[in-house]
Amino acid sequence: MAYFDTPQKARIQGTLLLADHVKATYGITYTQADLAAVFGTSRAQISHVKRDSPRTFANNPLTSETRGRKRKFGPEDCQELINTIHQNLMPSSGLGRLK
Numbered sequence: 001m002a003y004f005d006t007p008q009k010a011r012i013q014g015t016l017l018l019a020d021h022v023k024a025t026y027g028i029t030y031t032q033a034d035l036a037a038v039f040g041t042s043r044a045q046i047s048h049v050k051r052d053s054p055r056t057f058a059n060n061p062l063t064s065e066t067r068g069r070k071r072k073f074g075p076e077d078c079q080e081l082i083n084t085i086h087q088n089l090m091p092s093s094g095l096g097r098l099k
Helices: 006-026 032-039 043-051 075-093
Strands: none
Touching (some): 006 032
């Protein structure tokens, strides 16, 4: 298989999505040979791009972060620190509550 640069692969993926939409909406079919002729590639390359799912893992807000070092000071620790400051330091100093 030949090397695809990102813009060409993105164009093929976009065309595949559009072709699937047109097929579902209007009933107009296409073949992979048709797309291969348009983009100047082989049917096998179109099949490979079609099998490749778009990278959505990094964009999914429901997945937990797996890259980098683990945080030593998380949101719970931050809230605990704020609560400790409010309970111990703020009443004696005469300053209002921090937000």
